[in-house]
Amino acid sequence: MPSNKRYLILTAALILSLALGIIYAWSIFKEAIETSIKLKSEGGFDWDISALNDPYSVSVLVFSLTMIFAGKIQDKLGPRITIYIGGILISSGLFVMAYTTSYFLWIISFGVLAGSGIGFCYSAITPVVIKWFSPEKTGLVTGVVVAGFGLSSVYLAPLFTFLFDNYGFQNAFVYYAVGFSIILFIAAYFLKNPENYLQTKENILSSGENNYNLKDILKTFEFYRLWIVYFIGAGAGLMVISFITEMVKKGLGKQAFWGVIIIAIGNAAGRILSGILSDKIGRIKTLIIFLFFQTILMFISAFIINLDNISIIITLLIATFIGFNYGSNLTIFPTIVKDNWGMKNFGANYGILFTAWGIGGFVLSRISQMLKAQTNSLHWSFLLAGFLLIAALAIASAGSKRTQKNRNTYSK
Structure with missing residues (x-):
């Protein structure tokens, strides 16, 4: 497998992993929602304080449960289509979040739409990278890809703080959704399984008895x-x-x-x-x-x-x-x-x-x-x-x- 192509695949997957960390930005969203609740402004958020973490909790559960279904789609249709489905779900969730303060709609948008979208994308980025590298590097490349997810809070917190301060709460989600969609669809374009993966010499034993x-x-x-x-x-x-x-x-x-x-x-x-x-x-x-x-x-x-x-x-x-x-x-x-x-x-x-x-x-x-x-x-x-x-x-x-x-x- 060409060395330059496998590292291009790894880079694209890492970029996607960094983008998917939107779930780690919840603490910033929660702080803004809590401030709005306390101000009791007209048209602002009117939630029960004890329910503040509910959209995040639902998102985590939906994310993990979606991985089962999304994983099956990834296995059948490949990474690119699976990630595009996830990208549409996440972007849809962000647009809904931009135009509502409803508790129920935030459960649907951040919890269900964004959570399931992350599940679709996350299910596809690791397997495609693993297939491009030898078994001796499985741990290394998996670690690099999922590290992006963990690092995302480094840029998301200041990014959303900047967007909230300069463009307002609602516009921030619209701008981020547009930027996120562009990055995701470009990066996903480069993700493709290697041809005849199961027939390559280094994977022949795996395909023969352990699938x-x-x-x-x-x-x-x-x-x-x-x-x-x-x-x-x-x-x-x-x-x-x-x-x-x-x-x-x-x-x-x-x-x-x-x-x-x-x-x-x-x-x-x-x-x-x-x-x-x-x-x-x-x-x-x-x-x-x-x-x-x-x-x-x-x-x-x-x-x-x-x-x-x-x-x-x-x-x-x-x-x-x-x-x-x-x-x-x-x-x-x-x-x-x-x-x-x-x-x-x-x-x-x-x-x-x-x-x-x-x-x-x-x-x-x-x-x-x-x-x-x-x-x-x-x-x-x-x-x-x-x-x-x-x-x-x-x-x-x-x-x-x-x-x-x-x-x-x-x-x-």
């Missing part, structure tokens, strides 16, 4: 083991990282933007470095290492994060490393799916496993919110996350030999 379909993997105990570990690994990070990030932003005051940048870089670095490491020592071994350090970090945080005299630097470091470890999940699990179950039905197979991310984030974040509301502390959230991660470590370790065996088969 499981959705029904096949749902009959295996391994799928459910991986789903539980993904549920905990992603959910444990998501249940505390939003709270601790807010602490960093408040502690840094006017310099909060730099804290957001550092945390985002840590998140992206975890995705890339875990991919590189998994290519060298194996997926499950890498997963166990990151889960172990995340567990230690949770227990340490449980006893120091609420101290009155805790340094903002320490809080920032904790938030960065939690994000670093959390980010590894988004790289390791798709590569496990590829190694164990092949590329032919990768979109659908990873889509069903990815529901663990959405459900884990939704359920454990809600539990964390309740614990914080009842105790006014993050202590119990960190403890719960730590104990759940111990369980995930035990489950992941129990399945390490079989998964590693599958990976070695591809490396022969």
